[in-house]
Structure formats: C-alpha cells, structure tokens
Amino acid sequence: MLSSSSTTSSMLPSHDTVTSDRRCVAMETYWREVHSIEEEKEGEEEEEERKSMDEVELEEAWLTEAGLSSLVTGSVAAEETLPPAEVLLSTLTRQQVTTVRRRLDNYNETLKKRNRQPIRDVRDVFTEPDDDSADRCPSPPSHHAESPPSHHHTTTKTIRRNAHRVRPTLPMFVYEDQLPEHPSSPTNTHSPTNTHSPTLTPSPPHTHLPPTGRLxxxxxxxxxxxxxxxxxxxxxxxxxxxxxxxxxxxxxxxxxxxxxxxxxxxxxxxxxxxxxxxxxxxxxxxxxxxxxxxxxxxxxxxxxRRRTRDSGVFGVPLNSLLENDKKKFPGVKVPVVFQKLLCILEQTGLQTEGILRVPGSAARLKYLRRELDRCSGAFDWSAVRQVDAAGLLKLFIRELPxxxxxxxxxxxxxxxxxxxxxxxxxxxxxxxxxxxxxxxxxxxxxxxxxxxxxxxxxxxxxxxxxxxxxxxxxxxxxxxxxxxxxxxxxxxxxxxxxxxxxxxxxxxxxxxxxxxxxxxFLLLQVRHMNQVSNQKQLGLSRTTRRLLRRRNDKNDRNQVTELCEGVIRVQAPRHTKVSMAIQLDEQMTARDVTSRFECEDTPVQHLYEVGGNICERRLHPDCLLLDVYRVNPHCDWLIKP
Structure with missing residues (x-):
C-alpha cells in the first residue's frame, strides 16, 4: 500500500508495491516531474476526459488516413491530388490487403446495423478480375541477382453510373506472394553517415555514438x-x-x-x-x-477540446509558428523559439548536474511565459537561465494544441x-x-x-x-x-x-x-504506386500496358547493358556547367558525380533522381549509381543544393 502522507515523496508511488521489473527502479524522477506539472496547472481548467470513438468514426478515420477516403465518402475531388483507391490497393501485400478488407467490412457491418448505406458503392470503382487481371503492373526492376517473389496485387477499374448503392466490398485479388523462410539481406552494404540534421541544432556525425564494435x-x-x-x-x-x-x-x-x-x-x-x-x-x-x-x-x-491561439508562443500550433518564422527565416524547419531554448540548454546546461530534472521557480516560469507570448520577437533571451530554459522547453511541448x-x-x-x-x-x-x-x-x-x-x-x-x-x-x-x-x-x-x-x-x-x-520495402511500394499511377494517367488499356511492359522489360535489360559501357547525362542548371555526360561503372557513387561540379563559394550539392517511378529523391553520397539506374531506369539526374 502507498503511504497516505501528504509530503511530496509520499505522492510518488512506491515501485516495489506495483511492479517487480528490476529495470524500472528509481521512478521517483518521473513522479516528481508529474507533481511539478500538476503544480503548474493549479487554477487552470482541467482537460475534459477523452472519449473513445465509435466504430463508424474509427474505421472512417482509419480509411481516410490510409488514402482510401473515396471508399467511404464517395468524393472524387481529392483524386486529382491523391492516388485513386485502386492504385494504392495494387501496391499492397496480402496481409496489408487483409487489414484493409477487415476495416472496410467492419465499417460496412456497422453501417448495416444502423440501417445506413455508404455514400459510394465500391463496386462503382472496382470489378472482379477477369482473365487479364493476372497481368500485374510491373514493379520496379530489382538490382539483385535473384529477385524475390512479388508481393503486390492488382485490380481493374470500371466506372458504372447507376443509382443502386449496396454494401461495398474489396475486389478479389490474385495472390502470388510467398513468405520466405529466412528474410535475406543484400551483402553489398555501406557504412551509414548522418547527412541531414535539424536546422540550427546539428548533430556532428558519430559524436554521440558508441564504438563501432558495440553497435x-x-x-x-x-x-x-x-x-x-x-x-x-x-x-x-x-x-x-x-x-x-x-x-x-x-x-x-x-x-x-x-x-x-x-x-x-x-x-x-x-x-x-x-x-x-x-x-x-x-x-x-x-x-x-x-x-x-x-x-x-x-x-x-x-x-x-483545447483552445488554439493564433498569436504568441505557447498553445500555438507548430504549423502556425513555423509559417510566421519562415517570413523572417526562409527555409527554417523547426520553430525558432524551440531552437532558441535548445541552444541555451546546449550552451549552458549540458554539463550541469540535473539538467531537465531540477525544476525552476513556478512564478518566474509564468512571468517568462507571459513575456514570450507578449513580445516573442523582441524577447531578451540573455535573461533566461538554464533552469528557466528547461522549464520553458517542457512547458512548450505540453502546451501544444x-x-x-x-x-x-x-x-x-x-x-x-x-x-x-x-x-x-x-x-x-x-x-x-x-x-x-x-x-x-x-x-x-x-x-x-x-x-x-x-x-x-x-x-x-x-x-x-x-x-x-x-x-x-x-x-x-x-x-x-x-x-x-x-x-x-x-x-x-x-x-x-x-x-x-x-x-x-x-x-x-x-x-x-x-x-x-x-x-x-516501403520505398519499393512507393515506386510501384507511382508507376501504376503514371500508367493510369496515360489511359492505357490492359492489353496495351501488357504489350508495352514486355517491350520495356526487354529495352530495360538492353539499356542497362549499354549503360555499363555508355554514359548518363547529369543536369546542373545552377552551375556554369549546365549538364555533363558521365560514364558509369560499377563503383561510381553520387559523391563522385557531385565532386565534378564542385566549385568555390557554392553550397553543398546533392544528386537527385527525378521522374520515372519516383517523384524526387535525394541520393545518399555513397549510393551506387548503376544500382539506382537499375531500380529506376527512366529517371533524370539533377544536381542542386
């Protein structure tokens, strides 16, 4: 039993009375933080209890977040910017399809119990596969010697104009995937390097990592x-x-x-x-x-339900803060006030005993909060101590709407x-x-x-x-x-x-x-979705796509063979060298290409693959370009910051 004493220490649940996990010792730090938060909230309105969503809301929200809102809302306006439902479904594996089917069936069953009908019949979008449905849209060619079995499925679409709306169901799929007994990993790997760090709070590569042998x-x-x-x-x-x-x-x-x-x-x-x-x-x-x-x-x-503020710092959505900051600091990715607090803590507190743990004065914290909300742009940061910055940082995180x-x-x-x-x-x-x-x-x-x-x-x-x-x-x-x-x-x-x-x-x-x-696997599914979407936009029939795919597969093999002996053209519109023909070999990396465009007083340049089965991807400096080409043979090569 917990002690009924009114002291602060008595408010911290005893670890030994509730759990026997030896790793979870000294939880007093956690409960002191909770107690400090509760003291700061004294006099404020308590947050209402969060209620569970009902089945219809739950499943509809899930399908919407999965990009399948057209299956439940019947809206076609979003399809101009989002991939149609059948394009997304064609990229999924058997188990992923089972999850979607279960969600949609649960949604429809709940509507049926409430004597409601979905707005749009899924059979207005999909039909059951015919003989040509076994011809799947091609996945991006694999660069491995032995390609694993495909894990994607396909559907066909027929637009029907009828007024009869019945319970939607997912189309039938042709399953061709088999689970490998032992997932294998390519043997050709490279040591990772940390190339991208948060704005104004960079993490030097390998500074905080344990020795390589312990990773x-x-x-x-x-x-x-x-x-x-x-x-x-x-x-x-x-x-x-x-x-x-x-x-x-x-x-x-x-x-x-x-x-x-x-x-x-x-x-x-x-x-x-x-x-x-x-x-x-x-x-x-x-x-x-x-x-x-x-x-x-x-x-x-x-x-x-929480009040959202349009001005100030605390209680303002991150998007609003970032939009205001971008007016003064274009390209910033993290709210400036958040970065300021982190910088103060890094400069003055990394070696301070109990950083983040020792609470500051609640009265001073309220004063600094009011001042930041009142004049964040002209705020005097020199008056903020390490303990104040820690309290403001945690308060900022808690107050986010x-x-x-x-x-x-x-x-x-x-x-x-x-x-x-x-x-x-x-x-x-x-x-x-x-x-x-x-x-x-x-x-x-x-x-x-x-x-x-x-x-x-x-x-x-x-x-x-x-x-x-x-x-x-x-x-x-x-x-x-x-x-x-x-x-x-x-x-x-x-x-x-x-x-x-x-x-x-x-x-x-x-x-x-x-x-x-x-x-x-996620990147491959994105590539497959882009490829299917591109073919859909071309309006090609199934027969035409099948014939075109066979021809492209043959051409791709020939192109890779020719590319090993030939060149690629890299575009660099921001350089004096607008483009350059570069001969590829098995060892050429993105760093090798960008180094040819380097000159004084220029920012760090990166090589991008653009188009084909990806919209745009910044390439890792150590990636092998020939393998990138084999995955995306129809991409363009672009150099920019």
Missing part, C-alpha cells in the same frame, strides 16, 4: 518484405527471424544503426512531398497490419507497450515516425538530437538515458496522476503506464537514427 546492425531495413510479413510466422507457430536473431540479447542498451543498401539510404527528408504523402498511406496500413500480426490492439480516442506525437498516433504509441520484442518496438516506432506531419517530425528530431547530447554528457550532468526518459515521458505523453486515493489495481496500472512511457522515450533516444529512415 547492432539494423539490416531489416534492406528487406523487400514488409515487417508484417516477417512476424506472421508467430501466428503459424514458427519463429520470427528478428526474434530468433536478437532473442536473449543482453545488450538492449546498445544502439541499432541503419545499414545502407547499394542504391543508398533514404531518409524522410530525401523524398518529395508527393512521395511522402504516398509513403504515409502505406506506412499507416503497414503499422496496423504489423501490430495486428503481433496481437496488439489499438483504440483511438477523440482529441480533447496538437501533441508533438499527435492525437492520431498517441494511442498507437501507447499500444507498443504490449509488444514484447525490442526489435519490433523499434520497427513500429520507425513506421509511426514516418507518419508524423513534417513539422512535428522535424521538431521531434531536434528534441531527440538534443536529448542524446544530454546523455552523452551524463558523467558530468548525472542524467543517464533512463533519467532523461523519465523526465520527458510525462511531457510527451499525457499523464493523469490519480494520487493515493485510487485502488491498488489503479496504482499498478498507473505505474506500468509510467514505466512504459519512459521505455518508449528511451528507445526513441537510443535508436533515433532509425526513426527517420525509410525501409527498402
């Missing part, structure tokens, strides 16, 4: 098969390949590092907004399929506590990070980079990764502290939630380089 290679990034395909062995009584490899690994504190494929490591920032949108649709479907395969259920709640991890995904983050394997937790965190809006993703990355610097100086500041995680967890995850009046069961549940939230933050800090990395 664990995240080679699952190289697989062509989705994560959900790998864990499906659990349901069939087999053993997951990742669990088999990392089971019993006592080095859980060691960092997973990205492993680069030969065509280059891809981060979220390397893709265009169009590709990121399509990547988000597939990631949304995959994370649901992945968690379902792991036996984890998620339940979303309605966002609480839309949480840094967003209302949409907070419940999914919490559901990861039911995943037993750390590898699978990291994989799910990676998929969720790719789903965050751009400004939220960039702000979270800047925060995690700073927290890693704090941990790097733990010998001086006494803030280990676990201490930092306990301090930040109540600020990133909404915490409802029920005090000592709740039952033992409630206390146990509260403690487990606290421990789980701190664990998630620890994983995000330790493995942050993986969070922004796009797995190979």
């Amino acid at each position: 664990r290679r995240a080679d699952w990034l190289l697989r062509d098969t989705p994560y959900s395909e790998g864990v499906s062995e659990h349901k069939r009584g087999g053993t997951c390949w990742d669990c088999l490899r990392f089971h019993g690994d006592n080095n859980s504190e060691l960092q997973f590092v990205p492993v680069s494929p030969s065509e280059g490591l891809t981060c979220a920032d390397d893709l265009s907004s169009c590709d990121l949108t399509r990547l988000g649709f597939i990631s949304h479907i995959e994370v649901s399929t992945f968690l379902l395969a792991l036996g984890v259920q998620t339940k979303r709640t309605r966002p609480p 839309t949480p840094l991890l967003t209302h949409t995904h907070l419940s999914t983050y919490r559901s990861l506590l039911g995943v037993s394997s750390e590898v699978h937790q990291v994989q799910a965190l990676q998929l969720l990070s790719l789903l965050l809006p751009e400004v939220h993703r960039d702000t979270l990355r800047a925060l995690l980079v700073f927290l890693r610097k704090v941990v790097f100086h733990q010998d001086q500041n006494r803030m280990s990764v676990w201490n930092v995680s306990m301090v930040m967890a109540p600020n990133l995850f909404t915490c409802c502290h029920r005090g000592n009046k709740s039952s033992i069961a409630k206390q146990r549940e509260e403690m487990e939630e606290a421990v789980g939230a701190a664990r998630l933050i620890r994983l995000m800090i330790t493995h942050q380089d993986l969070l922004w990395t796009v797995p190979t």
